[in-house]
Amino acid sequence: MSRRHFLGALGLGAAxxxxxxxxxxxxxxxxxxxxxGGGGDKSKPTINQWYHQYGEAGxxxxxxxxxxEYPDANVKVQWTPGDYTSKxxxxxxxxxxxxxxxxxxxxxQVQSKQVVDIDDIMKDVKxxxxxxxxxxxxxxxxxxxxxxxxxxxxLYYRKSVLDKAGVKPPTSMDELIAASKELxxxxxxxxxxxxxxxxxxxxxxxxxxxxxxxxxxxxxxxxDNKPGFNTPEAKESFLKLRELFDSKSLLLGAPTDWxxxxxxxQGLAAMQWCGLWALPGIKxxxxxxxxxxxxxxxxxxxxxxxxxxxxxxxxxxAKAKDVEAAKAFVKWLWIDNSKDQEDFxxxxxxxxxxxKSLAAKxxxxxxxxxxxxxxxxxxxxxxxxxxxxxxMSSAYADAATAIVxxxxxxxxxxxxxxxxxxxxxxxxxx
Amino acid sequence: MxxxxxxxxxxxxxxxxRRPRRMKEATRAFWIFMAPFVIGLLIFVYLPIVWSVVxxxxxAQNTVTPGDWVGLKNYVDLLRPGPFLNSLITFTIFxxxxxxxxxxxxxxxxxxLNRVPVAKGFFRSVFFLPTACSYVVASxxxxxxxxxxxxxxxxxxxxxxxxxxxxxxxxxxxxxxxxMVIVTLRLWIQVGFYMILFLAGLQSISPELYEAAxxxxxxxxxxxxxxxxxxxxxxxSVAVLLLLLINAYQAFDEFFNLxxxxxxxxxxxxxxxxxAQGNQDFGHGSAGAVILxxxxxxxxxxxxxxxxxxxxxx
Numbered sequence: 001m002s003r004r005h006f007l008g009a010l011g012l013g014a015a016x017x018x019x020x021x022x023x024x025x026x027x028x029x030x031x032x033x034x035x036x037g038g039g040g041d042k043s044k045p046t047i048n049q050w051y052h053q054y055g056e057a058g059x060x061x062x063x064x065x066x067x068x069e070y071p072d073a074n075v076k077v078q079w080t081p082g083d084y085t086s087k088x089x090x091x092x093x094x095x096x097x098x099x100x101x102x103x104x105x106x107x108x109q110v111q112s113k114q115v116v117d118i119d120d121i122m123k124d125v126k127x128x129x130x131x132x133x134x135x136x137x138x139x140x141x142x143x144x145x146x147x148x149x150x151x152x153x154x155l156y157y158r159k160s161v162l163d164k165a166g167v168k169p170p171t172s173m174d175e176l177i178a179a180s181k182e183l184x185x186x187x188x189x190x191x192x193x194x195x196x197x198x199x200x201x202x203x204x205x206x207x208x209x210x211x212x213x214x215x216x217x218x219x220x221x222x223x224d225n226k227p228g229f230n231t232p233e234a235k236e237s238f239l240k241l242r243e244l245f246d247s248k249s250l251l252l253g254a255p256t257d258w259x260x261x262x263x264x265x266q267g268l269a270a271m272q273w274c275g276l277w278a279l280p281g282i283k284x285x286x287x288x289x290x291x292x293x294x295x296x297x298x299x300x301x302x303x304x305x306x307x308x309x310x311x312x313x314x315x316x317x318a319k320a321k322d323v324e325a326a327k328a329f330v331k332w333l334w335i336d337n338s339k340d341q342e343d344f345x346x347x348x349x350x351x352x353x354x355x356k357s358l359a360a361k362x363x364x365x366x367x368x369x370x371x372x373x374x375x376x377x378x379x380x381x382x383x384x385x386x387x388x389x390x391x392m393s394s395a396y397a398d399a400a401t402a403i404v405x406x407x408x409x410x411x412x413x414x415x416x417x418x419x420x421x422x423x424x425x426x427x428x429x430x
Numbered sequence: 431m432x433x434x435x436x437x438x439x440x441x442x443x444x445x446x447x448r449r450p451r452r453m454k455e456a457t458r459a460f461w462i463f464m465a466p467f468v469i470g471l472l473i474f475v476y477l478p479i480v481w482s483v484v485x486x487x488x489x490a491q492n493t494v495t496p497g498d499w500v501g502l503k504n505y506v507d508l509l510r511p512g513p514f515l516n517s518l519i520t521f522t523i524f525x526x527x528x529x530x531x532x533x534x535x536x537x538x539x540x541x542x543l544n545r546v547p548v549a550k551g552f553f554r555s556v557f558f559l560p561t562a563c564s565y566v567v568a569s570x571x572x573x574x575x576x577x578x579x580x581x582x583x584x585x586x587x588x589x590x591x592x593x594x595x596x597x598x599x600x601x602x603x604x605x606x607x608x609x610m611v612i613v614t615l616r617l618w619i620q621v622g623f624y625m626i627l628f629l630a631g632l633q634s635i636s637p638e639l640y641e642a643a644x645x646x647x648x649x650x651x652x653x654x655x656x657x658x659x660x661x662x663x664x665x666x667s668v669a670v671l672l673l674l675l676i677n678a679y680q681a682f683d684e685f686f687n688l689x690x691x692x693x694x695x696x697x698x699x700x701x702x703x704x705x706a707q708g709n710q711d712f713g714h715g716s717a718g719a720v721i722l723x724x725x726x727x728x729x730x731x732x733x734x735x736x737x738x739x740x741x742x743x744x
Contacts, residue, residue, distance in 0.1 A: 086707040093494050108710060112492035186595075187581070195579070195601060202690025202704075252598030253579015268580055391709040398513060398693035406603050406694045416512070427491075 045325045046074045050091065050098035052084035052312075055260060056277065056349035066333055066340045073325055083203075092317055099320035100330055102148060102312040105386045107428055110139045115315050116323055117142040121331040128355050132309055132383035139386050145313035146334045149344065149351035152307045152377045153207065154292035154369075156264055156282060157271040161188075165270075169293045171305075173215065173240045176296050180249040183270040189251035192269035194258035197245045199400040206397055207258045207273055210382060211295040212237050214306035220388045220396065225429060227421045229396060230414045237298055238414075242404045261285070275310075276373050277349030283369075292369045294376040309381035311351065352377055387428065395420035486717035492710040504717035513693065514718055517701040524697065525678040527613055532674055533667075536621045540628035541655075554629070558622040565683035568615055573600065573688055577611045600688055608688070608695060615684050620677070624670050631666030635659065668737040672730065679726055698722050 051063055060079050067075035078098070080087055091097030092114050109115050122143045126134065129147065137145045157169055165183055170176035180190030198208030213219055216233035228234075244250065251269040256262050264272035265285035273295065282290055294305035314334045320326040333340060338358055345353040346364050352374065353359045365374045399417035402408030481494075486505070489498040508514040543553055560568075576584045579598030586596045599607045639658050648654050660667075682699040689695050691704050698718065706715025 086703075089707055089710055093492075108492045114492055195598075196690070196692075197601065200690055200692050202692075205690065251580070252601035253577075253583070255574055255578060255580070389709070391711060394691070394704060394709055397691070401693045405601070405692075 044073050045322050046076060047099045047320075047322075047326055047329050048076050048078065048097075049329075050078045050080060050084075050088060050101040052102065053079060053081040054277075054349065056281065059344075059348045062340075062344060062348065066337075066344075069340070070329060070332060072332075073329060075329060092319070095319055097319060098317055099322070099326040100314060100316055102314055103145075104313055104384060105137045105139065105144045105315065106389060107139050107386045108389050110142075110144055110386075111428070113318050115144050116318050116320075116327075117144050118146065118316060118327055118330065119143050121327055121335060122146060125335055125355075128357055130354070130356065132381065133354050136309070136383040136386065137313055145315040146330060147311055147354035148314050148334050148341075149311045150354050150377070151310040151312075151351055152276050152373065152381055153211075153273055153295070153310075154276060154307065154373050154376060155271055155273050155295060156261070156278075156290050156292055158264075158267075158286070158289055159291055160289050161270045169291060170296045171293075172296050172299045173237075173244075174299065177240075177244050177247055177249075180244065180271070181247050184249040188267055189269045190249040190271060191244075192251040192254065192258065192263050192272040194273070195252055195254055196257075196401075197250060197252065197405055198241070198258070198273070199397060199404045201393065201397045204257055204259050206400075208241065208295075209393075209397055209400060210308050211306055212241055212400065214303070214382050215295060216298045216303040219382065219385075220392070221385055221421075221425075225387055225425060227418045227425075230418045233298070233302065235410045235414065236302075238400065238403050238410055240298070242407070245404050264290075275349075276370075276377075277351060279350045279370055279373070281349070288368070290369065292372050292376070294380050305376070305380050307376055307381050309377070309383040311354070387425075389424055389428070392421045392424050482716040482719055485712050486720050488713055490712035490716070494712050500713070504713045505721065508714060508718050508721060513696070513701055514698065514721075516693070517696050517698045520695055521679060521681065521697050524612075524681060525675060527609070528616055528678050529671065529674045531613070532617060532620055532624060533670060535617065536624035536670070537628050537663075537667075539621065539625045540632055541659075543625070543629060544632045554626070557625055560619050560621075561623045563619060565615075565619065566687055568619055569684045569687035572611055572615050572684075603694060606695075611688060612684055612695075615688075616681075620674075624674070627666055627670055628663065631663045632659070635662045664737075668733065672733055675729060676726055679722070 049063075049067065051060075054060070063079070064077055067077045088098070088101060088103060091101075092109070103109075105115075119142055126143075133147045133150065134143070137143050137147060155169075161183060162169065162179075167179045167182050168175075170179050176191070183190035194205050194207045196202075196205040198206065198211075200206055201209065210220070213229055213234055216231075216237045218231055218234050218237075219228045222228040251263060254263045254268055258273055259275055259278075261272065261274050261278035261282045263269050264274065265282055279292075294307050297303040297305050314330050316323060316326045316330060338355065341353055341355065342358055342362070345351040345358070346362055350364065350370060350373075352365065353362055359365070364370060395417040399408075399413040402413045403410050481496075484496045485494065487499060487501060488496040489500045489503075490496065539557060543550060543557070546553060577599035578586075579596060579601060580586065581590065581596055583596075583599075585599065589595075589597065597607060599611050602608065635658070639662070640654065643654055643658055644650070648657065680699060681697045682703070685695060685697050685700050686703070691700070691708070699722070702715050702718040702722070705711050705718065
């Protein structure tokens with residue numbers, strides 16, 4: 001082997017490696033827009049606050065306004081369109097990341113000390129949060145974030161279209177499949193659950209990964225943190241979702257995904273699984289011609305209706321320039337400031353205010369479909385589990401994608417996912 | 431300039447004691463010009479590569495600080511049957527399609543263009559233009575307008591004239607239409623570039639060869655192509671094959687933008703991206719990147735043995 005050859009190969013190898021996981025050097029304000037800083041007063045500390053892009057008009061202006069209102073620091077808001085998760089992950093590894101950010105509490109972040117606990121600012125108000133919200137923000141007895149918004153999904157349906165076809169809102173998976181087929185015409189599909197058929201988690205997809213299990217009364221992990229998705233009932237449920245996918249009645253390849261109501265309001269699909277956040281937009285577009293139901297139970301005898309308890313949690317980075325100042329800001333905005341919380345939860349898209357006292361006062365959630373949604377939320381919402389790590393989620397979603405979209409074998413795919421999840425659980429809990 | 435030429439000539443005549451100084455000046459100039467690039471290369475390419483290699487031997491979950499050494503465990507995990515090996519298989523399928531297709535198409539286009547008597551520059555530019563388009567932009571055009579799954583997508587509109595139902599191109603796995611979306615996109619972007627390479631190769635073939643062949647009674651067309659054009663294009667062909675293969679290895683943009691994190695069509699780089707950036711598992715991510723780099727090196731060296739590309743006599 002000549003030296004020139006070797007060097008040539010080395011150069012190509014370098015090029016290949018260089019495009020692999022680079023060291024995260026993109027934490028700064030290279031993308032994203034805006035600065036809600038309070039005029040750059042030099043005597044005050046500066047706090048960098050990161051948000052993902054909320055789709056509803058006015059939300060971005062609102063968070064800028066909150067940042068300006070804060071008296072004790074210059075708060076710089078970074079609003080991130082696109083792949084927020086990767087950007088946030090890189091940011092948290094570098095010193096140029098956020099001080100305060102929104103995400104979901106995850107045991108990996110806690111164990112690797114990327115985030116700080118906020119027990120001290122939560123202790124006086126704990127009783128004003130639901131058990132579910134506390135559970136999803138607590139790791140090893142400490143609270144690592146305060147819920148800013150509670151989100152949930154509902155199955156929206158066009159009343160006039162269903163009435164015309166003589167179809168009732170579905171209450172079981174079989175009814176859902178039958179209705180979806182019945183409502184499919186040459187111009188309109190019966191149901192939209194995302195361009196990925198609800199099982200591939202990228203670009204906000206994977207909307208049904210939880211419902212597959214919840215509708216048969218299972219969950220990702222059992223109460224004692226063992227894999228909970230490799231059961232006979234879950235396998236049945238996966239096959240049911242595949243049946244739905246094979247029925248040719250799902251809308252696929254739509255211009256926007258499940259979290260955006262356009263496909264539903266423009267008549268591409270008669271029913272759509274979407275978030276409560278879309279309700280004001282849907283009402284504006286099609287008036288009162290819609291209703292909402294939960295994701296149906298598997299059957300009248302198995303499982304129960306379900307929806308996710310999602311939303312966003314305000315957290316403080318362990319690398320924050322001034323952790324105490326960052327915590328104080330979180331306390332000011334997401335715990336004490338009920339005016340802004342109410343504005344953020346109810347003036348743009350609809351979210352359920354996490355503070356019980358605020359949720360009780362939310363007039364906008366007391367009428368029509370919003371009230372139905374709130375009832376579904378209180379009866380059926382399943383909170384996220386901080387121990388369900390992204391790695392477990394990826395392995396499980398790979399299995400779901402292979403089973404539902406690629407006609408893969410249920411047993412072997414779930415077994416593979418289970419092996420990965422067990423390895424992860426061992427790593428975390430020994 | 432004439433004075434400096436004069437000095438040069440003069441210095442060439444003299445046996446110069448000055449040459450070392452001139453050498454020194456040249457060296458200094460070389461470093462002044464090169465330093466920014468070398469420093470940039472060191473900091474932004476080589477340092478991360480070394481860091482990646484170090485990380486690949488440690489368990490780096492939610493951190494890029496090496497420390498928790500696990501030896502070769504990350505490598506062993508990846509080389510067991512699982513998503514990473516599947517992604518290598520995906521790449522192989524992809525390469526099996528895209529390499530011969532691009533090769534044949536770009537060579538064909540180059541041969542055609544070489545014969546065009548008029549407006550050669552115009553056609554050359556038109557075919558080359560898509561190269562300037564970014565994969566991301568093209569992916570969005572393909573996904574949202576040409577191959578979207580609803581009735582106003584271009585492909586579905588055309589099909590509807592023949593009474594065919596809407597096809598959700600990217601979501602249909604049997605038959606796997608998503609391959610068509612991906613392969614057409616890549617062809618559209620890269621064919622023009624390789625066509626230019628082949629054109630350059632064709633233009634460097636001496637016309638005397640063809641004249642000699644004609645005198646010897648070779649038939650124009652296939653025979654001439656088979657025995658003169660193709661052998662003369664050997665160096666170009668090998669270069670094109672190698673570049674195509676490496677490009678296919680590094681496929682990322684269109685898979686990432688069109689299919690996201692789909693377990694059925696996920697090339698190695700997309701898998702590693704989701705492993706490192708999504709799951710924050712930098713140990714396995716780096717190990718995978720090192721494996722990929724080694725594979726590309728081995729391929730490059732192997733083709734050097736087989737085709738002798740890059741030898742002095744080429």
